[in-house]
Amino acid sequence: MRRWRPSAPPTDLLFNYPLLIMKKLIALLALAGVVSIASAADIVGDAKAASNKVSMCIGCHGIEGYKSSFPEVYSVPMIGGQSAKYIVAALNAYKKGDRNHPSMDGVAASLSDQDIADVAAYYSQQKK
């Protein structure tokens, strides 16, 4: 059943609407096999530019079988050698809250689209 809506949409709808559209867009793009957000489509990742950006990832990622113990014991997935598209999609998912993890939410939120493209290029070029 459709809910009645006043002619002036409530502010929460106004606020959420672009987000809803973005989510639909992302779902569509993902379906089409283009896992990237619309605005990031023309951003090219530069692995060299990432070298100073990955310094904050290295503490957790990149050590084989590494486990971190804060706030609870968890294993950290290896991302070296992972496809750039996957890394971009994962980071955007944490950034938007589609995927949640106490450590990664904060990390992803601090990255711009260009940062994400750069670190994805960097890690995808790393040997497994």
Ligand code: HEC
């Ligand atoms: C404090 C530790 C920590 C830091 C720092 C960190 N990560 Fe993570 N990362 C994790 C953990 C733990 C997971 C798995 C979380 C989960 O289960 O969703 C993860 C997951 C990921 C994933 C998804 C991997 C998969 O297999 O789905 C990507 C991509 C990623 N991190 C990239 C990065 C990048 C790039 C940086 C640096 C900019 C970074 N992380 C910094 C702990 C960290």
